[in-house]
Amino acid sequence: MEPSLGFVAELFAHALSYWWLILIATTIGIIIGAMPGFGSANTIIMLLPFTLAVDVDVAMIFMVSLFCASQMGGGITSILLNIPGNGGSAATCLDGYPMAKKGQGQQALVLSFVASTVGGMVTAGMSIFLLPYMARLAYYLHSVEMVVILLFGITLIASIASENMLKGLIAGFLGLLIGAIGADHIYSTPRGTFGALELYDGVPLIAVLIGVFAISEALIMMESRSVLSEAGMQIAKKAGWPETWEGVKMAFARWWLMIWTGIVGLIIGIVPGAGASIAAFVAYQQARLYSKTPELYGTGIPEGVIAPESANNGCASGDLIPLLVIGVPGGTTAAVMLIVMTYHGVQLGPRMFIQTPELGYGVFVTMLVAYGVMLFTTLPLTRYISKLILIPTAVLAPIIIAFTMVGSFAPRGYMFDLWLTLLFGVIGYVCRRTGYNVVAMLIGVILGPLLEANVMRALRISGNDPLVFFSSTVGNILWALLFISLFIPSFVAWRKKRGLRPQPVAGAVAGGGA
Amino acid sequence: MSAHLEPEVTSGEAAPRNATGGDWIIPVIAAGFATYYLFSIRDLVWEAKIAAVFVAVVLYALIAVFVVTVVVGLRRGALRVDFTPLWENAALFRVRGLLFLLAVLSVAALPWAGFTLSTFFFLLASFLWLEKMSPRMALITAASLAFGGYVLFIAILRTTFPLGPFELAARALTGL
Numbered sequence: 001m002e003p004s005l006g007f008v009a010e011l012f013a014h015a016l017s018y019w020w021l022i023l024i025a026t027t028i029g030i031i032i033g034a035m036p037g038f039g040s041a042n043t044i045i046m047l048l049p050f051t052l053a054v055d056v057d058v059a060m061i062f063m064v065s066l067f068c069a070s071q072m073g074g075g076i077t078s079i080l081l082n083i084p085g086n087g088g089s090a091a092t093c094l095d096g097y098p099m100a101k102k103g104q105g106q107q108a109l110v111l112s113f114v115a116s117t118v119g120g121m122v123t124a125g126m127s128i129f130l131l132p133y134m135a136r137l138a139y140y141l142h143s144v145e146m147v148v149i150l151l152f153g154i155t156l157i158a159s160i161a162s163e164n165m166l167k168g169l170i171a172g173f174l175g176l177l178i179g180a181i182g183a184d185h186i187y188s189t190p191r192g193t194f195g196a197l198e199l200y201d202g203v204p205l206i207a208v209l210i211g212v213f214a215i216s217e218a219l220i221m222m223e224s225r226s227v228l229s230e231a232g233m234q235i236a237k238k239a240g241w242p243e244t245w246e247g248v249k250m251a252f253a254r255w256w257l258m259i260w261t262g263i264v265g266l267i268i269g270i271v272p273g274a275g276a277s278i279a280a281f282v283a284y285q286q287a288r289l290y291s292k293t294p295e296l297y298g299t300g301i302p303e304g305v306i307a308p309e310s311a312n313n314g315c316a317s318g319d320l321i322p323l324l325v326i327g328v329p330g331g332t333t334a335a336v337m338l339i340v341m342t343y344h345g346v347q348l349g350p351r352m353f354i355q356t357p358e359l360g361y362g363v364f365v366t367m368l369v370a371y372g373v374m375l376f377t378t379l380p381l382t383r384y385i386s387k388l389i390l391i392p393t394a395v396l397a398p399i400i401i402a403f404t405m406v407g408s409f410a411p412r413g414y415m416f417d418l419w420l421t422l423l424f425g426v427i428g429y430v431c432r433r434t435g436y437n438v439v440a441m442l443i444g445v446i447l448g449p450l451l452e453a454n455v456m457r458a459l460r461i462s463g464n465d466p467l468v469f470f471s472s473t474v475g476n477i478l479w480a481l482l483f484i485s486l487f488i489p490s491f492v493a494w495r496k497k498r499g500l501r502p503q504p505v506a507g508a509v510a511g512g513g514a
Numbered sequence: 515m516s517a518h519l520e521p522e523v524t525s526g527e528a529a530p531r532n533a534t535g536g537d538w539i540i541p542v543i544a545a546g547f548a549t550y551y552l553f554s555i556r557d558l559v560w561e562a563k564i565a566a567v568f569v570a571v572v573l574y575a576l577i578a579v580f581v582v583t584v585v586v587g588l589r590r591g592a593l594r595v596d597f598t599p600l601w602e603n604a605a606l607f608r609v610r611g612l613l614f615l616l617a618v619l620s621v622a623a624l625p626w627a628g629f630t631l632s633t634f635f636f637l638l639a640s641f642l643w644l645e646k647m648s649p650r651m652a653l654i655t656a657a658s659l660a661f662g663g664y665v666l667f668i669a670i671l672r673t674t675f676p677l678g679p680f681e682l683a684a685r686a687l688t689g690l
Contacts, residue, residue: 166580167537173573174544177551180569184562191558191566192551215617219610222644223602395647398640399659401617402633406667406675413674418621425614427543433600434537448569455565464561 003361008128011358011365018061019373022366025065026374032066033073034085040070040333044340056344057362063340064320064363065370067333068120071276071316072374075112075309080105080389081400083213087205087446088276088312090439091284095297095304102300103235106386110247110379111305117375118255119262119310123317124367126266131321131353131360141271143457144469148478149271150451153278155486156285158440165490171431172440178203179448185456198416207408207417208445211424212431212438214404218397219429225392237390239383247382250302257303258310261287265311269318276312276319277443283311317367324348324360533596534584541577548573609644616640628678629668634660 015022029040044051044063051059074089079096092112099108141149154176158168181192182202193199226233251258261283268279287307288297297304323334341348346359353360389396408421431438462468470476548570555563587593601607620636627635637656641647647655667673668681677685 166576166583167540170541170544170573170576170580173569173576174540174547176569177544177548177566177573180551180566184558187559187562189555189558189562191555191563192547193554194550219614222609222613223606392645394645395641395655397613398616398637398644401613402620402636402659403663405617405621406629406663406673409675410667410671410673415621415625415676418624422614422618422621425617427540430536430539430600434540436537436540451569452565455568456561459561459564466564 003128003357007357008361008365011362012369014057014358015061015362015366015369018058019369021058021062022065022370022373023377025062026069026370026377029066029069030073030076030374030378033070034076040067044333044336051340052343056341056346057359059340059344060337060359060363061366063333063337064366065373067337068313068316068367068370069374070333071120071313072113072116072309072378074312075116075305076109076385079108079112079305080386081214081396082217083400083404084209086276087209087442088280088315089308090277090442091280091308091312092305093439094284094308095300095302098298098300099302099305100300100386100389101229103229103231103233103239104243104300105389106239106243106382107247107250107302108300108305109382109386110244111251111302112309113375113378113382114248114251115258115261115306115309116313117371118251118258119265120313120316120371121368122259122262123266123314124364124371126263127317127321127364128361131325131364140474142472143454143461144472144475145478146271146454147451147458147469148475148482149278150447150454152478152482152485153281154440154444154447155482157281157443158437159485164435167435168437168440171436171438172444175441175444175446176448176451177444178208178441179445180452182449185449185453186460196416198412198414198420202449203445204408204412204417204420205446206411207420208424209442210404210408211421212428212442214400215421215425216428216432216438218400219425220432221393221397225394226390233390239386241383244379244382248379251306254303254306257287257306261307262310262314265314265316266318268311269315270321271318275446276315277446279311279315279318280308281443283307313371317364320363324352324363325350531592531594532587533599534587534593535595535597536600538584539600541580544573545577612643613640624678625676626678628681629673629675630660630664630680631678633663 032040044066047062051063054062070086071088074085075092075096076085078084078089078092079100082093082097084090084093096108096112099105154172155169158172159165177192179202181199183190183200190200264283264286265276265279268282269276284297284304284307287303288294291297291303293301319334320337323338338348346352346356391399405418405421408417409415411417428438428441430436431441458468459466462471470479551566552570555566584593588595601610616636616639620632623632623635634656637659638652641652641656642649645652664680664684668675675681
């Protein structure tokens with residue numbers, strides 16, 4: 001089952017011979033990745049006539065390249081406009097946008113592209129050789145552990161992305177409840193839908209994403225003539241090749257961070273349903289935890305861009321592992337790939353590595369080639385892409401509203417989704433103006449249905465015994481970590497406050513006592 | 515992130531006080547929605563509501579902690595009630611209100627005007643009134659962007675927007 005180097009080299013040459021197809025797929029992927037609402041899954045669905053008509057290896061090269069590129073493209077709007085192209089790039093906003101505001105948008109874009117490439121390549125390379133062993137990880141995480149992981153994810157995001165943890169938690173749990181709108185998974189009974197048929201399938205994620213990020217950001221950015229500060233404007237106007245190289249140097253000076261955060265993404269990606277959004281936030285949190293200057297995170301530093309971008313591309317490799325090894329897709333795009341592969345008569349699971357090993361390993365070899373192609377095509381473009389934020393806000397804001405609204409309409413074709421987007425735009429605006437973190441709310445909406453599905457599954461398996469949530473060792477360790485992560489920030493803040501309190505002068509105390 | 519976190523500038527030695535008021539809106543919405551949600555699932559079987567009940571209970575608990583924090587802050591004088599951070603100043607509020615109103619109008623016009631025309635008029639009005647662009651420049655920019663949007667989203671990506679006069683004319687002329 002383990003591949004030889006010669007076999008991998010052969011696959012590499014085969015993938016490289018399709019460089020033109022990879023170039024087309026990565027270009028489409030980067031563009032749709034940067035457009036909220038046009039995810040890789042939707043695009044592959046739209047292009048099904050092509051992927052079903054060609055040979056399965058060509059279809060896989062096309063889909064895998066498009067998938068990787070969309071992960072990379074999501075960071076572009078996160079950095080330049082504070083609007084994540086997809087859930088996985090929401091964490092990139094935390095430091096990417098402040099860097100852009102300081103006039104370092106081009107460096108931030110380069111950091112994002114290089115980190116995505118390194119994270120994606122390292123994890124794809126690792127996946128080739130560790131594929132059979134890593135897939136076993138998924139067997140240890142059942143619905144009980146998934147419930148704790150999802151709650152852990154929301155508390156983690158609330159604590160790291162918010163200035164005020166309490167407000168972050170309120171936003172996150174409100175998001176979870178919004179995510180629970182719609183028919184339940186077992187009995188299909190509508191809940192919290194306000195009588196709207198359009199909400200029976202749940203709240204459309206894209207409408208929430210575009211509302212709380214794009215519409216509210218467009219309203220907020222009107223407060224100044226430009227997104228950039230005056231100094232930032234001067235720097236951004238001069239941006240050219242030296243800034244591109246500066247970004248490359250910044251990235252490779254932090255090569256170890258790129259590698260280990262990519263691996264964090266890979267491990268989280270293997271867990272079906274966990275997804276790039278959790279991977280990016282966990283990597284960001286871990287990078288901050290081990291940093292010598294954790295207080296600088298959120299102010300616009302390279303590490304804050306590298307960690308989430310490397311992780312969400314590492315997660316792309318992880319997403320595909322359970323698909324290939326046990327036939328369980330790790331995410332939406334992997335699910336669409338499963339449909340295409342099944343159509344072509346491919347039998348997924350251990351048998352695939354015996355019957356058609358070139359297909360299983362070829363997926364990760366294609367990833368290696370796709371990332372290489374992308375890096376060389378995107379780097380020269382960063383100097384032009386970064387100029388986007390030089391546009392005055394009074395011009396930029398209406399353009400953002402007009403074109404992101406298309407994204408909220410496209411997936412379902414309902415006018416209702418456009419009105420919902422505007423409603424979430426107002427909610428997002430109020431959140432931003434009053435210190436409630438919109439990222440925590442969005443992640444809550446994403447995780448809400450997953451939490452519910454796993455709670456229901458755990459209860460059904462255990463015969464409705466609520467103690468099932470404390471029945472596994474891995475789960476209990478995760479519960480302990482969750483409570484520690486909740487109390488540590490408060491404890492650290494309390495100690496800091498105590499340390500800042502003026503200490504009584506020894507003489508004064510003595511005098512007082514005399 | 516938000517202006518309300520800025521400490522109030524005082525001339526004396528008194529400690530700066532943060533504003534509160536605008537930040538009550540989200541907890542009020544959250545409490546109202548949680549109550550409605552619990553009401554909507556009251557007749558369901560236990561399994562179908564347990565996850566939402568858990569989330570709602572945690573949400574109520576968090577809102578209770580928030581209320582206690584605000585009440586204590588107000589009583590100690592560390593907080594002051596002030597809603598102005600929501601809109602900052604009247605001029606900015608008018609600009610934001612106008613942009614949002616134009617967005618609402620463009621969505622309302624979409625079913626009969628189609629994507630291209632509603633986008634064109636939304637952008638044109640925004641450029642003229644918000645950016646004070648020259649009419650000629652505003653017209654060219656809005657028309658180029660709306661046409662680019664038509665080519666990308668309707669002609670290439672085949673997004674199923676309601677067809678307006680422009681899309682119908684383009685279809686009749688080109689057959690696309």
